Amino acid sequence: MHKFVALTHSMLQNNFTGLIQQKSEADNFDPYGFGLSRTHELPVSLMWLYEHYPRDNSQMILETIDLLFEGGKQGGRDWTTFFVEGVFPKQGTGTFKTSGFTHGVNLAQAKYQTSLSGTIIGDEHLGALSPQRGYS
Known part of the structure; x- marks a missing residue:
């Protein structure tokens, strides 16, 4: 799981790669933004990891959660503005x-x-x- 967090963190830091479709780069992995609509799901698992098995990755786990929510906002899926x-x-x-x-x-x-x-x-x-x- 920690390797996954490190990869996710690095991708999100790189212009939200894998989360926000980069049309200028001919991305076509998620044209309807379903991943953006679900940026609230992964933080649940990441918080569990942070609380139970953080190792020395506490800061990276929390930053990844923040990046997910920021990516959702930048991608037009900020749930705090919907409910x-x-x-x-x-x-x-x-x-x-x-x-x-x-x-x-x-x-x-x-x-x-x-x-x-x-x-x-x-x-x-x-x-x-x-x-x-x-x-x-």
């Missing part, structure tokens, strides 16, 4: 423009997208009050 009143959609698909923010898989752990039984679902996009597609 706010007036931005988070309260109606189902068709009433708002879909994006990487509204893709159900990207929102699977968000409290706003659960089924009536309380289980997490990951439909294509937010489903408002539909019991088949989640509710807000």
